[in-house]
Amino acid sequence: MKQSLTVEGKEYVYYSLKDLQGVDPDAVASLPFSIKVLLEAAVRQCDGKYITRQHVEQLAHWKKTQWEKKEIPFKPARIVFQDFTGVPAIVDLAAMRDAVRDAGGDAMKINPQIPVDLIIDHSLIVEHSGSNDAFKTNLEIEYQRNHERYQFIRWAQKAFQNFRVVPPASGIVHQVNLEALATVLQTKEVEGAIQVFPDSLVGTDSHTPMINALGIVGWGVGGIEAEAAMLGQPLYFVIPEVVGIKLRGRLSEGVTATDLALTITSMLRRKGVVGKFVEFFGPGLKHLSLADRSTVANMAPEYGATMGFFPTDDTALDYLRQTGRGQHVPLAEAYLKAQGMFRTDETPDPDFTIVLELDLGAIQPTLAGPKRPQDRIELSAMKSSFDEAVSTPVAERGYGLSPAELDKKAALPHLAKELGTGAVVLAAITSCTNTSNPSVMIAAGLVAKKAAELGLVKPSYVKSTLTPGSTVVTEYLREAGLLRYLEQLGFYIDGYGCATCCGNSGSLHPEVEQAIKDNQMLVASVLSGNRNFEGRVHPLIKANYLASPPLVIVYALAGTVRIDFENEPIGYGHQNQAVYLKDIWPSNEEIESVIASTLRPELFRKQYEHLFENERWASIQAPEGMNYLWDEQSTYIQKAPYFTEEFARAGADASLKDMRALLLLGDSITTDHISPAGRISTDSPAGVFLSDKGVKVQDYNSYGARRGNHHVMMRGTFANIRIRNKLAGGKEGGYTQYLPTGEILPVYEAAMKYKADKTGLIIIAGKEYGTGSSRDWAAKGTYLLGVKAVLAESFERIHRSNLVGMGVLPLQFEEGENAERLGLDGTETFAMIGVENGIEPGQKVTIQAVKQDQSVVEFRAIVRLDSNVEVEYYRNGGILQTVLQPYMS
Numbered sequence: 032m033k034q035s036l037t038v039e040g041k042e043y044v045y046y047s048l049k050d051l052q053g054v055d056p057d058a059v060a061s062l063p064f065s066i067k068v069l070l071e072a073a074v075r076q077c078d079g080k081y082i083t084r085q086h087v088e089q090l091a092h093w094k095k096t097q098w099e100k101k102e103i104p105f106k107p108a109r110i111v112f113q114d115f116t117g118v119p120a121i122v123d124l125a126a127m128r129d130a131v132r133d134a135g136g137d138a139m140k141i142n143p144q145i146p147v148d149l150i151i152d153h154s155l156i157v158e159h160s161g162s163n164d165a166f167k168t169n170l171e172i173e174y175q176r177n178h179e180r181y182q183f184i185r186w187a188q189k190a191f192q193n194f195r196v197v198p199p200a201s202g203i204v205h206q207v208n209l210e211a212l213a214t215v216l217q218t219k220e221v222e223g224a225i226q227v228f229p230d231s232l233v234g235t236d237s238h239t240p241m242i243n244a245l246g247i248v249g250w251g252v253g254g255i256e257a258e259a260a261m262l263g264q265p266l267y268f269v270i271p272e273v274v275g276i277k278l279r280g281r282l283s284e285g286v287t288a289t290d291l292a293l294t295i296t297s298m299l300r301r302k303g304v305v306g307k308f309v310e311f312f313g314p315g316l317k318h319l320s321l322a323d324r325s326t327v328a329n330m331a332p333e334y335g336a337t338m339g340f341f342p343t344d345d346t347a348l349d350y351l352r353q354t355g356r357g358q359h360v361p362l363a364e365a366y367l368k369a370q371g372m373f374r375t376d377e378t379p380d381p382d383f384t385i386v387l388e389l390d391l392g393a394i395q396p397t398l399a400g401p402k403r404p405q406d407r408i409e410l411s412a413m414k415s416s417f418d419e420a421v422s423t424p425v426a427e428r429g430y431g432l433s434p435a436e437l438d439k440k441a442a443l444p445h446l447a448k449e450l451g452t453g454a455v456v457l458a459a460i461t462s463c464t465n466t467s468n469p470s471v472m473i474a475a476g477l478v479a480k481k482a483a484e485l486g487l488v489k490p491s492y493v494k495s496t497l498t499p500g501s502t503v504v505t506e507y508l509r510e511a512g513l514l515r516y517l518e519q520l521g522f523y524i525d526g527y528g529c530a531t532c533c534g535n536s537g538s539l540h541p542e543v544e545q546a547i548k549d550n551q552m553l554v555a556s557v558l559s560g561n562r563n564f565e566g567r568v569h570p571l572i573k574a575n576y577l578a579s580p581p582l583v584i585v586y587a588l589a590g591t592v593r594i595d596f597e598n599e600p601i602g603y604g605h606q607n608q609a610v611y612l613k614d615i616w617p618s619n620e621e622i623e624s625v626i627a628s629t630l631r632p633e634l635f636r637k638q639y640e641h642l643f644e645n646e647r648w649a650s651i652q653a654p655e656g657m658n659y660l661w662d663e664q665s666t667y668i669q670k671a672p673y674f675t676e677e678f679a680r681a682g683a684d685a686s687l688k689d690m691r692a693l694l695l696l697g698d699s700i701t702t703d704h705i706s707p708a709g710r711i712s713t714d715s716p717a718g719v720f721l722s723d724k725g726v727k728v729q730d731y732n733s734y735g736a737r738r739g740n741h742h743v744m745m746r747g748t749f750a751n752i753r754i755r756n757k758l759a760g761g762k763e764g765g766y767t768q769y770l771p772t773g774e775i776l777p778v779y780e781a782a783m784k785y786k787a788d789k790t791g792l793i794i795i796a797g798k799e800y801g802t803g804s805s806r807d808w809a810a811k812g813t814y815l816l817g818v819k820a821v822l823a824e825s826f827e828r829i830h831r832s833n834l835v836g837m838g839v840l841p842l843q844f845e846e847g848e849n850a851e852r853l854g855l856d857g858t859e860t861f862a863m864i865g866v867e868n869g870i871e872p873g874q875k876v877t878i879q880a881v882k883q884d885q886s887v888v889e890f891r892a893i894v895r896l897d898s899n900v901e902v903e904y905y906r907n908g909g910i911l912q913t914v915l916q917p918y919m920s
Contacts, residue, residue: 190657292327
């Protein structure tokens with residue numbers, strides 16, 4: 032099975048998929064490329080304990096075993112973190128070290144066993160924008176606010192092995208991964224020989240699949256799973272179905288990769304691909320650049336897939352050359368061709384579970400919103416779509432307002448403008464999805480150039496922000512002469528990070544904020560991000576639309592989403608001349624010409640030459656030592672509580688009887704609803720906690736930045752200002768009813784009352800529970816509030832896994848059933864019957880709900896522990912307790 036390969040005079044060894052004993056080579060050859068990568072990893076890492084010959088055969092015979100829903104293990108080559116998810120993971124590891132030390136074990140064994148990179152990109156908040164000093168000022172505020180967090184990360188940098196940190200202002204994690212960290216292949220010395228194998232990874236951010244564009248297997252996991260993987264545990268998941276997307280044709284003139292990504296998101300959400308791999312193939316692939324592919328792959332969590340995979344081909348290898356990594360190409364090409372993992376136009380189509388077709392030529396300019404990324408709107412229908420949403424019922428993702436709302440106006444005396452319904456108060460070129468794709472960023476620059484030359488200016492109430500995912504973007508925009516036009520329209524570089532896309536949009540103009548509050552204005556944002564869930568982008572902006580960067584510029588100039596660009600002018604320029612969209616939209620030829628003249632390997636090499644070195648970062652003084660010295664007064668970093676006596680056996684000892692409902696929720700509850708990432712309001716339990724600790728309001732920072740402190744995060748669980756809990760008596764926000772007295776309280780306060788009563792809690796929800804970000808705090812916070820089980824119509828993949836990892840039991844209604852059909856109103860007392868002798872993967876159990884009049888509703892539910900490994904995790908109280916056991920001596 033081992034074969035040798037000589038490239039440029041150097042010899043390598045690899046495990047050949049073509050020579051697997053007892054396996055038909057034609058069966059392997061017909062596998063989807065993504066499954067081949069998993070198969071190679073299983074063959075190479077087969078140890079007879081964690082990864083067995085049976086697992087190899089299951090993957091080799093995927094065409095049959097995909098229907099058997101059997102679990103398989105996977106050990107990735109590396110792990111990537113961003114700081115919002117990385118800090119709590121490091122906090123957990125540091126607490127695990129303490130637990131091992133206190134038990135008399137060797138604390139140094141708690142160390143990453145595979146390479147880990149943490150990229151600090153989520154801490155940037157766009158407090159300042161629209162000026163030359165915005166970047167410098169925002170960075171200064173970031174370092175000041177996050178000093179405790181950064182000290183902790185600096186300690187971890189020195190205390191843990193196999194752990195690197197990319198400092199702030201270097202770029203967004205996924206773009207840094209794509210442009211610098213990824214090499215398609217990995218090599219390591221094994222028994223005196225150099226072994227070569229495919230690069231692979233998991234990341235603690237749901238948009239990790241962006242790396243799939245290079246043909247690298249990678250997906251998002253919760254920090255809990257990542258911690259287990261760091262300590263040598265395989266990731267376990269059910270063998271996935273693979274949906275093949277056959278692309279044909281090419282994108283039409285004026286259509287962007289963003290339009291394609293939003294169209295695919297809508298298409299696949301309707302089809303249903305949760306827990307599945309999506310793999311792209313077909314003749315249309317050759318017409319998509321690597322950056323365009325990455326835009327599509329990035330949004331895999333939005334369309335629900337585990338991955339959106341593009342096999343490695345000449346386009347991928349050319350991208351390595353273009354980004355200054357050409358030295359990796361000869362080995363990558365030779366190895367992948369030897370393994371049958373390299374795609375050409377002549378490559379036979381793999382066998383897929385099902386095949387869907389998409390004509391690239393049929394894609395139209397597109398937005399998505401106002402509340403979900405899968406709600407696609409063609410640009411031509413945008414005005415009418417918003418107008419309809421105003422009076423559409425809230426339950427149907429509208430706003431439930433009178434049609435008269437469309438005529439509402441609010442005065443802005445100092446800005447000399449009126450604020451109307453649908454006004455664009457925030458226009459943000461943001462996120463890893465689009466801000467580093469040259470085709471859409473150059474297009475945005477060209478739109479700005481044409482608009483500025485014609486005399487267009489944006490209304491003064493529009494906050495405009497530009498936060499690229501890569502520092503390279505600034506260089507090619509400047510070299511192309513386009514940055515100055517973006518700045519002329521108010522789009523200055525505000526920093527390099529996730530910013531608005533993860534809720535760090537900062538404040539609007541004070542007069543605008545006051546007008547929105549005083550008049551209850553329904554205003555909008557247009558952002559080039561990948562998520563627009565309620566309460567995520569900005570607490571005062573209820574309508575949020577995803578769009579390409581050039582469209583963000585256009586809507587910023589128009590100042591409203593209530594415009595028909597085909598028939599109405601964007602605005603009036605020199606000599607009061609009407610300017611239409613067609614007057615400023617660049618041609619594909621113009622865009623390609625600028626890209627060809629500005630993008631060179633030297634740009635990438637220069638920007639990434641000192642990726643892990645930064646004078647400002649190095650100046651941070653951090654504690655030394657193997658174990659962290661916890662500061663009980665810190666409001667950012669606190670020792671994780673999961674290994675204390677109170678919590679260590681919480682899962683194993685959990686009673687699933689006499690449970691009360693903490694929340695009764697509807698469909699599409701996102702991890703933003705469960706655990707917000709953005710601003711902490713002053714009257715929230717978390718805000719009150721920080722105030723009591725002496726923290727000033729301007730220094731509250733965000734929930735995401737305080738994920739290293741469980742006291743803040745458990746108070747922030749279900750604190751989203753837009754969540755609707757049916758038990759809260761119609762009150763919007765993070766409230767519930769404390770059932771014993773009928774009081775309406777913040778969720779945290781009610782949960783603590785139940786905890787004092789020793790009452791177990793259950794959450795009841797609809798479809799797609801836990802959609803969105805991978806954030807483990809959505810599960811950790813749920814666990815710390817005392818929730819024992821979540822009963823939903825369906826779960827999003829990562830959140831369900833995170834619940835299991837925290838010892839919270841996911842239960843699923845049988846097909847066709849939900850709370851409403853069963854007559855449940857959330858005031859019942861719930862019990863799970865018949866599990867005294869243990870739980871089996873996927874078994875059906877009886878749920879007994881006793882209503883207030885003592886009548887009983889009985890129904891069956893599915894235990895969503897999908898494998899024996901997950902049963903073990905649940906039995907032990909979670910992944911962390913399971914992983915810790917071997918180190919306790």
